[in-house]
Amino acid sequence: MKSSLSLPQSLRTGAVVFAALAAAGWALRPLEQTAWEQIERDAPPAPANETITAGLGQAAIVGLLGGFRTLAADFMFLKANADWSDRDLRATTTSLRLTTALDPRPLYFWINGARMMANEMPGWRVEQAGGWDVVPPAVQRAFTREQAAQGIAYLEEAIRYHPNSPTPYETIAFIHMVRLHRVALDAGDPAAANEELLQAADFYGRAAALPGAPYFDARMRGRLLARAGRPREALGWFVKLYPTLPKPAGLPGAQPASGRGQPTEDEVFAAAAADVLEQIRELEQQLGLPPEQAFRP
């Protein structure tokens, strides 16, 4: 076979091809733009352009993966789980961050990743540092605080992608209520422990304010306020909450059945209005309120 084209001929052909393709690109631009705008609207939210994503050359990864970011994220989460079973702190953290950078949509990634960071990684760090008997309690507590902060920061990022989901708020509240409250108590600092309960109450309150939030979020806020030594605030919260709850027949404030728009049995059970009323009565008793000031549903 002879050489296909001479050099000047090749250049001419190349120039024509380039010009024709550029012209076609411009001509097809409106069609492309309309379709692309719709695709971008339906695609996973663009990952935050932060150090981790920039460092990974993520733009190229995302570009190459096209519509398969979700699949790549699934595989990366599998890797995170393998790293987790090896108790490899650095690899697990990196894999989790890569997973949510690739596809931030599944809350499952964020919630489970944050739980790994806040609940399990403190123990790994203690083991790496010599074990529970060797590492001083103050250092153990510092590990817990640092890991809890990492988990909370991860969940705060989740909230940017899922602003209407109560789950990240609930998980942050749980970290304050369980991990950080315990650490503060162990450190002999009841004021800090109380502050953690108040933080947890705040996040349960934020979760409760979101549409579709489970009923227990609101109850948790009230109970935590009471535990944190703010019974009056807790009472005020429960008193506001009670009228909004679906109630079983016979409970004060229950609406007569009218057929349409009635709460289901499951909803009534989940709302636990009787428990809320009981809490109100306990708090009234604790505050020594006279009967005339008691809540009347």
Add this chain to the structure above:
Amino acid sequence: MSAERVSFSMGRLSLIAGNTFLEAVRQRLFLFLVLLAGALVGGAQFFHDFHFGPNFGAPELKFTFNFGMGALVFFGSVLTVAATAQLFFSEIENRTALTLLAKPVWRAEFVFGKFLGVWAVVGVFCALLTGLLAGLLAHRAGVFLDDDPAVFAHGGQITAGDVFIVGALHWVKFGVLAMVTLLVASFSNTNLFTVVTGFFVLVICHLQALAHKAYAKVEASSAVLGVLIETLARVFPNFQLFSLEDQAGTAEGVSGLLALQVAGYGLAYIAVFGLLAVFSFRRREI
């Protein structure tokens, strides 16, 4: 009698396409890739535990769907580039192109005949895989619905229609890729160069959307540079347009209108690349 003196014939074109198709399906590469991709798609059902969501059902179907489409795109791209280059250069290396083009056959008939033959083979590949994937997804959805009739109450069921629309768009994309490969083959001397360039173009076309974003940032700082980058970005089609996987499983499903727009975009590029391939091939000495 020279080829230019006879009129363009769809009969001759379809004859070349038919021969190309038969030649392609006889290739071991086609069978090998069909079996491999089919095994991957079929094997996706064994990844029941690889789903990441609060419930069973929708997350597993989404994973299986993405996995299956991933196999289709990967092996389909390999098949498209390799088969196009192989079938084109086999004609030249075996000297059958000389014999063929010595007869009153237009070079356009040769190029478009080759294209249609390859595209048909890739179409069979896509149809087999999307059919297998749709069947698998329907089977799994049936199992989930038997367990819990409300499992897809909040969406997440991937319908056969969505699978076929997404598969069809990938087929159109492979058509553009085949034409690009034919354009490269029309001036290239070797099969290897054509295959490598074909894959580079595939990567570039997937990154084209990023070039647009870069253009948006540059445009503000320098108008001249911005126009230059925009022109460069316009030379390559945007292959990410053809990936509508994210719409499957949503409450609305894959938009038919959007799919038609994207298909139209792909077909327009097939025509443009085809005409350029003919233009380039007409100037080539064989």
